[in-house]
Amino acid sequence: MTLKGEERQDLLFDLSRMGSSGRAEEEGSETFRRTYLPVPEHVRAFDPSVALILGARGAGKSELFRVAVQENLLPAIIRTTREARNLRIPDKAKWLPGYPLARDFPDAAGLRRFYDSQSSKADAERDLWFAYLVRTVRESLCESAIQESAMLKLPGAEIDEVVAAFRSLGSKPLLALDDLDRKLEAEDSWIFVSYDELDVIGAYDWDSMIASIRGLVGFWASYARRWTRIRPKIFLRTDLFRRHGQSLGADLIKLTANRAEINWSDRNLYAMLIKRIANASDRLAEYCRESKVRFDEDPDLGFIPRLQKDTDAKPLIEKIAGQFMGANLKKGRTFLWLLAHARDGNGHAIPRALVRLIEESAVQERDRPLASHNRLLDPRSIRRALDVVSKEYVLQVNTHELPWLPGVQRRLQGEGVPMDRRHVEYLLSKEWDQPWSETQPNIRPPAQTASQLVDLLLEIGVLGSRPHNRLDVPDLFLAGLGLTRKGGVRRR
Amino acid sequence: MIHVRQARSVAQDLLAAETGEGKPIERAVIIDDLFGKIRALVWLTKSAPTDFAIRFKVSMNESLGSYWAGLWVANGAAQAESKLYDELWTASNELGPSLRLSDRVRSRGFWMNPPSDPAWPAENNKPPVVAFYSFKGGVGRTTALASFAIQRARIGETVAVIDLDLDAPGVGNLLSAGDPESDAKFGVVDYLVELPFRPRTNLRDYCHLALNLSDRGQVVVFPAGKLDHDYLALLARLDMEPTTPSDQHPLLLMMDHIRNELSPDWILLDCRAGLSEASGFALSGLANLTILFGTTSPQSWEGLGVVIERLGAQRVRGGMPQAECLVVEAMTPENTQTAALAKSTFLSESENVFKENYYAEDPSNDDDDKFWYVRDMESEDAPHQPSVISYWQKLAFISSIADVADDLAESPEYNKLARRIASRFGREPE
Numbered sequence: 001m002t003l004k005g006e007e008r009q010d011l012l013f014d015l016s017r018m019g020s021s022g023r024a025e026e027e028g029s030e031t032f033r034r035t036y037l038p039v040p041e042h043v044r045a046f047d048p049s050v051a052l053i054l055g056a057r058g059a060g061k062s063e064l065f066r067v068a069v070q071e072n073l074l075p076a077i078i079r080t081t082r083e084a085r086n087l088r089i090p091d092k093a094k095w096l097p098g099y100p101l102a103r104d105f106p107d108a109a110g111l112r113r114f115y116d117s118q119s120s121k122a123d124a125e126r127d128l129w130f131a132y133l134v135r136t137v138r139e140s141l142c143e144s145a146i147q148e149s150a151m152l153k154l155p156g157a158e159i160d161e162v163v164a165a166f167r168s169l170g171s172k173p174l175l176a177l178d179d180l181d182r183k184l185e186a187e188d189s190w191i192f193v194s195y196d197e198l199d200v201i202g203a204y205d206w207d208s209m210i211a212s213i214r215g216l217v218g219f220w221a222s223y224a225r226r227w228t229r230i231r232p233k234i235f236l237r238t239d240l241f242r243r244h245g246q247s248l249g250a251d252l253i254k255l256t257a258n259r260a261e262i263n264w265s266d267r268n269l270y271a272m273l274i275k276r277i278a279n280a281s282d283r284l285a286e287y288c289r290e291s292k293v294r295f296d297e298d299p300d301l302g303f304i305p306r307l308q309k310d311t312d313a314k315p316l317i318e319k320i321a322g323q324f325m326g327a328n329l330k331k332g333r334t335f336l337w338l339l340a341h342a343r344d345g346n347g348h349a350i351p352r353a354l355v356r357l358i359e360e361s362a363v364q365e366r367d368r369p370l371a372s373h374n375r376l377l378d379p380r381s382i383r384r385a386l387d388v389v390s391k392e393y394v395l396q397v398n399t400h401e402l403p404w405l406p407g408v409q410r411r412l413q414g415e416g417v418p419m420d421r422r423h424v425e426y427l428l429s430k431e432w433d434q435p436w437s438e439t440q441p442n443i444r445p446p447a448q449t450a451s452q453l454v455d456l457l458l459e460i461g462v463l464g465s466r467p468h469n470r471l472d473v474p475d476l477f478l479a480g481l482g483l484t485r486k487g488g489v490r491r492r
Numbered sequence: 493m494i495h496v497r498q499a500r501s502v503a504q505d506l507l508a509a510e511t512g513e514g515k516p517i518e519r520a521v522i523i524d525d526l527f528g529k530i531r532a533l534v535w536l537t538k539s540a541p542t543d544f545a546i547r548f549k550v551s552m553n554e555s556l557g558s559y560w561a562g563l564w565v566a567n568g569a570a571q572a573e574s575k576l577y578d579e580l581w582t583a584s585n586e587l588g589p590s591l592r593l594s595d596r597v598r599s600r601g602f603w604m605n606p607p608s609d610p611a612w613p614a615e616n617n618k619p620p621v622v623a624f625y626s627f628k629g630g631v632g633r634t635t636a637l638a639s640f641a642i643q644r645a646r647i648g649e650t651v652a653v654i655d656l657d658l659d660a661p662g663v664g665n666l667l668s669a670g671d672p673e674s675d676a677k678f679g680v681v682d683y684l685v686e687l688p689f690r691p692r693t694n695l696r697d698y699c700h701l702a703l704n705l706s707d708r709g710q711v712v713v714f715p716a717g718k719l720d721h722d723y724l725a726l727l728a729r730l731d732m733e734p735t736t737p738s739d740q741h742p743l744l745l746m747m748d749h750i751r752n753e754l755s756p757d758w759i760l761l762d763c764r765a766g767l768s769e770a771s772g773f774a775l776s777g778l779a780n781l782t783i784l785f786g787t788t789s790p791q792s793w794e795g796l797g798v799v800i801e802r803l804g805a806q807r808v809r810g811g812m813p814q815a816e817c818l819v820v821e822a823m824t825p826e827n828t829q830t831a832a833l834a835k836s837t838f839l840s841e842s843e844n845v846f847k848e849n850y851y852a853e854d855p856s857n858d859d860d861d862k863f864w865y866v867r868d869m870e871s872e873d874a875p876h877q878p879s880v881i882s883y884w885q886k887l888a889f890i891s892s893i894a895d896v897a898d899d900l901a902e903s904p905e906y907n908k909l910a911r912r913i914a915s916r917f918g919r920e921p922e
Contacts (some may be wrong), residue, residue, distance in 0.1 A: 323918075325871070326861050332871035333915075340870060380859045387858070467840040475870060488866040489805040489852035 009366060011376055012413025016362035018127055018280035019355035032071060032316025034279035034302040035244055037272040040083035043262040046074060048231050052077040052255045053271055054238045055262030057401060057460065058350040061235040064262070065196045068095045068233075076300035092189035096136050098129075099195045099216075104124040104156030105132065107292070111201070111208050114156060114159045125215020125220075128159070131166035133219075134173045136193055137230070142183060146176040177230060184229035185396070199240055199401065206446045210244055214251075221251035236384060240459045243364045266339055268314035269349050271305050276355060278303040279321075287376075311335075321361070321377040327386050334379065341386055344461025353393060359394075360385035364413045387479040398437075404445040407436025408457070409481050418470040424463075425450040496528045503530045504587065504637040510548065511590045516540035519590040521581055521844055526596045529561040532610055533577055536567050573775055579853060585809060601733040602772030607807045607815065613811035614780040619652070619751060621759045622916045623774035627795030631767040631822040633785045635764050636665045636909065639900035641667065641702075643910045645709035646901055647921050649757035652750050653702075655680055655716040656743075656774060657764040660728060664715020666893055670703035679717030681726045684742045693825065695753050700890075704894040704910040712754060714746075732769035767798070775799055775815075777807070781916055783909075788837050797845050804850030804864075813865050814850055817911060821878040831882065838878055845874035873916075879909040 018035075027035065034165040044062055045053045055061045055338045067073045076095070078084045093323070099105065118124035119273040131151060134141070138152050146152070151165035151173075164172060184190060195216060202208025213236070220232045226368065234255070245252055264272075278288040278295060279302040288303070289295060294302045299440040307313055314335050321338075361382045365371060370378035410417075411427050429450035438442040447453035454471070457463040462481075466473040473483055494502060503522050511517040523531040532552065536544065539913035549563045566577045588697055595604045614620035624637040634657075641651040655663045658681055668802060669675045678698045686693060718722050735741045761779060763771040775782060782803060786792045789848040796819075803815040821838045825831050852863040868874050882905060890896050900906055914920045 039768070113643040149641040232601040318662075331868060332873040333859065336872055380861070383858045467836045485854055487868070489849070490852045490853050491808055491811065 002372075005369075008369070008371065009378060011287055012362045012366045014284045015277065016359050016366065018276045019282070019318040019359040029071060032066065033065075033076075033300055033479035035276045036067060036073065036301065037275045037304070038084070039075075039264075039266070039268045039272070040081055040259070040300065041265070041268070042262050043077060043081055043084040043089075044087065045400070046077070047090045048085070048090065048192075048259070049088075049258050050363070051220060051234060052241075052252075053233060053235045053251045053262065054101050054236070055243050056238050056344070056346075056348045056350070057240075057397075058352040059262040059264065059348075060351055061237075061262055062196060065194050065235060067317060068192065068194065072302060076298060080296070080298050080304060082300060087279045090183040090188075092187065093192055094140070094190070095192050095194060096138050097196075097202065098133060098193040100197050101132070101136075101156060104135070104158035108202050108205055108208060108423050110157060110159050111212065112205055114163070115208060115211055115316060117160065121211065122215075122218070124163070124344050125211055126219045127163050127166060127313075128212070130173065131163050131399055132156070133193060134166065134177065137177070137180060137191060140180055140191060141176050146172055152158075156161070166259040167318075169294055177227065178448050179213065181227040181229050189229070192231070192233050193233065196235040198235070198239055201280060213240070213244070216254060218251040222253040224255070224348045239279070239464055243459060244454070263329065264308035264351060266349070267307050267313070269339060269342075269351060269354060270310055270317065271307050273354055273358065274305040274307075274313060274316060275303065277316075277358070278305065287319075288316055290320045298347050309433045313322075319374065320358075321382060322371075322375050322379060324477055325379045331379070334382075338382075343474055344476060345458065345464030345472065346461045346473045348461060349462075356389045356392065357385055360388050363390075363477055385476060390479035392480070402460070402462075403440055403443045404436035405408050405462070406438060406451075407434075407445070408462075414480060416484050418472040421454060421471050425454055425473055428453055493558055494555075494559070495607040496559065499528065499530050499556055500524055500593075502555050503532065503552065504591070504593075505525075506548075507532060507534075508588065508591060509900060510544075511588075516544045516589070517591075519581070520572055520724060521592045522587070522692045523561075523580075523594045524596065525631060526598055527566055528559065530556055530559050531561040531564065533564040533566060535577075542718060548779065566758075568577060569652055587812065596875075597792055599733070600767060600772055601857045602769060603767060604666075605734050605776065607777045607802070607810070607812060607851060609678060609771045609812075610780045611778050612751075615919050619759050620780045620919075621761065621778065622748065622913060623761040623779035623782045624785070625763040625771060625775060625799065626765050626792075626822070627799065628662070628787070628789070628792050631785045631792075632883075632887070633765075633783075633822070634666055634762050634805055634848075635823075636783070636785070636881060636906065637760050638666055639903070640864070640913060641711045641758075641760060642705045642897050642901045642912050643829065643907065644758060645706035645711050645810045648708040649921065650710050650712065650754065651754040651760060652712045652714065653762065654747070654750070656761050658716045658730070658770055659764055659768065659843045661716030661719060663762040664713055666701035667711055667713045668893075669700035669713075669844050670894075674700060674703070676700040676713070676715050677718060679715040680746070681723065681730060683714075683716035683746055685726050685729055687742045687745060694868055695749055697885075702893070705897050708758075712748070712756065718844065720908060722842055723833065732773065737863040741773070744778070759829050760864070766795070766922075772837055773800055777803070777812075777815040780816060781913065784817055784819045785822045786819060786838070786842075787821070787823050788834050788841070793841050797849055798867060800845055802847040804846070805848075808852045808863060813862055814852075816875070816916065817850075818875050818916075819846075819878050821880045822884040824880050826882055826885075835878070835880060842876045850877060879905075881905050 034346060039373055042064060044050060047067065053061060076458060078089055113189055115121065115124060135152055139485050140149060141147055149169055150170065154161050154165060164448055199209065201212045216234060224232065249325045274288065274293060276284050285303055293312065294306045296306055317335050321334045323334060325334050325337045338348055338354065338357065342427050361377045364384045365377050366382040370380055408428065413432060434440040436445055445453050458465055462477055464474055466472050473481060500522065507520050507522060511520050518535045518537045521533040523533060525531065545563060545565050553560045566574065569577060579593055579739055581592060584594040587593050597604045608909060611621055612618045624633050626633040641653055644651050653663055654659050664679060676699050683698045697716045700714050702713050704906060705711055717726065750756065751757060761774050763774045784796055784799065786796045804816050807814050819842055821835065824834050847866060851866045854865050854867045863877060869876065886899065887896060
């Protein structure tokens with residue numbers, strides 16, 4: 001069946017908007033529900049015994065958070081996922097945000113002042129979280145003395161006053177939470193307190209961030225055993241966990257024993273993508289259903305692709321973008337190429353990047369139609385899209401996660417990859433004390449030396465390791481960092 | 493005195509210095525003759541000084557010594573000569589926009605000639621021609637060829653195997669018919685020598701069916717020839733040099749004959765190791781796909797580098813897409829730790845050699861897709877990404893291919909290689 005021009009344009013229009021620019025938090029509720037994929041391996045995060053949830057940048061931790069806290073999709077997940085039915089996910093549960101709390105939490109400066117003013121750092125770190133936990137669950141507390149206390153009435157930004165008020169209450173907060181726990185147990189219900197976006201808690205003040213996370217982990221390592229029905233869900237980036245594991249202390253090990261990891265298999269990545277596509281519009285749903293992919297339908301979650309293995313997605317992917325990534329057979333299979341180019345330097349595929357790649361490919365195809373027959377995307381549109389996505393991805397990372405990355409970019413400008421590690425260290429060490437961010441001159445990378453910085457960049461996947469001490473940059477970062485692949489035979 | 497290897501580059505440097513915009517020579521051809529002596533053919537600009545030719549001859553003579561054969565100046569030549577000079581310019585290989593090279597050789601013509609296109613495009617039911625090549629012998633090339641043939645036969649296909657290792661025949665024996673009486677009485681050498689005398693020859697005289705490899709398909713083997721006292725005499729009479737027109741080369745005619753008469757699904761060429769004439773034929777671009785077998789040894793990579801340059805850079809510089817190839821890391825150690833190190837070393841070397849000699853610089857236009865580019869190196873299917881075949885002790889001594897046919901057909905490594913080859917032609921098994 002060959003698509004007519006207008007049909008293709010309509011489908012491309014829908015496809016270009018199916019990912020909401022790849023940010024879960026920007027999607028409306030209805031869209032989120034339709035596009036969210038319940039992944040069996042991730043569902044374990046909702047088990048009450050799991051306190052720590054690890055995932056790489058862009059892995060979808062925030063989506064899990066939203067599923068439970070904002071969208072109340074747990075019943076739908078239990079309904080549609082066999083693995084969820086095998087877990088002890090409670091029926092009666094309240095999900096409350098422990099962090100971020102917007103205006104109800106101190107800013108970076110306030111946090112820094114607070115830590116600096118405390119004689120015992122360890123006590124300060126734990127008291128902080130104890131106090132804000134009480135504030136979070138205040139509406140469920142039974143003890144009226146607590147409910148009338150200044151601690152609950154003060155603005156959340158007034159951290160010194162809040163913690164002072166907390167301390168002045170002596171053992172009352174603890175007793176109040178003990179009572180709450182007993183009440184929940186009697187009612188067979190739960191309160192889950194979620195902590196997300198911890199990497200920005202100190203607004204890139206790494207010491208504050210580590211102190212805060214250490215305090216949080218320490219607090220819950222102690223109290224997770226005391227309370228059976230008040231449970232934490234701490235979402236933490238895997239690289240932070242690995243890098244700062246020691247700094248975060250022995251308490252982390254207590255929580256690590258029962259953790260969930262948000263990893264994405266190729267099968268789940270494609271299922272996630274296909275679900276977004278199939279639920280983007282009725283037209284795309286019909287286009288998808290004409291392929292060999294099987295779908296279930298759920299009133300809350302929409303069309304859910306059922307893939308036994310990753311290659312089950314091939315018929316649809318190849319229907320959309322063809323079998324090969326070039327004018328002929330030799331340029332690699334589209335099915336593999338898409339995933340390969342949505343990976344970081346450690347080989348972790350980033351769901352957000354995969355979605356954006358398809359979205360942007362649709363934009364490119366609409367601007368310059370090249371696809372034929374019943375395909376939506378031509379490989380050339382996908383290649384052009386990769387450059388756009390890379391630049392966008394790096395900008396996003398610069399802005400939200402790694403504000404010092406522009407400094408790396410500037411120091412590596414004009415280089416071609418792969419690069420010798422020593423050369424990279426030399427380039428990074430040049431002007432080491434000069435600013436690393438144009439907009440925030442005080443921002444510095446969390447490393448003391450260029451070698452440590454390279455290790456960090458490898459760890460977070462901006463760089464990839466090659467044999468013989470060479471460093472590569474995954475395509476996802478390449479164009480965005482203004483780097484090129486060097487070498488090759490020059491044509492005349 | 494300089495060595496013969498240096499003579500060409502010295503001549504090239506001297507000519508390049510005098511050629512181009514603002515220089516006295518408009519264009520030039522370096523003629524490297526049969527014996528290694530250098531002659532230059534030049535077209536002078538109108539503004540060239542009148543004594544330039546004389547001075548240039550002196551300069552070349554001083555630099556090249558006895559390697560210098562003389563200067564031809566095209567300007568003012570008679571019409572017939574002028575035509576010859578123009579033809580020489582057209583037929584020569586580009587070294588630069590205004591400089592070309594004419595290599596006159598006595599042998600290895602296929603290695604020296606400009607690269608060519610495949611015998612036929614592997615589409616519309618035409619069988620892909622796949623050449624199996626290694627620079628050094630004994631690395632498992634023929635075994636891998638046999639494995640591929642067996643695997644495809646077992647899914648019902650007909651595979652024609654041509655032994656082009658005429659100096660050291662092997663595959664005809666490895667894939668024998670089971671007994672000497674059933675093996676082909678004549679082979680490739682006979683066919684090629686006989687062709688001028690027997691243009692309508694009976695193909696079945698030159699091949700046999702390999703025994704006990706498959707119930708479904710078949711492997712039709714064209715051995716090099718019966719290794720008796722006549723073989724050497726025939727081999728000595730074989731002229732493998734390129735023909736004019738090129739599509740009349742006896743090997744091509746043989747392949748065409750096989751294609752038309754047997755309608756095979758594949759034609760596999762077992763190429764001689766090293767820089768032989770027959771390998772030059774296969775590696776000039778006539779195969780649709782060349783499988784390059786290498787090991788981690790520096791000697792292996794030095795040789796493969798020459799071949800990869802032939803398949804890649806030479807073509808790229810001339811504006812032709814690279815000849816399709818993929819590399820196999822052969823004889824990988826069985827020990828896990830050593831294998832990991834070997835693989836890493838091999839991959840690193842493969843990346844370097846291919847980047848320098850095969851992949852084209854990334855295009856400025858993303859839509860440009862004619863070549864394999866550096867940007868394509870990330871693809872799993874990229875030519876430099878090695879398929880690994882480990883050393884397998886069991887295969888070191890076999891009395892008959894039938895003893896190991898099942899192993900070769902079911903080995904995960906050989907399966908992976910076979911799938912990779914097949915996928916290049918859209919023929920992966922379901």
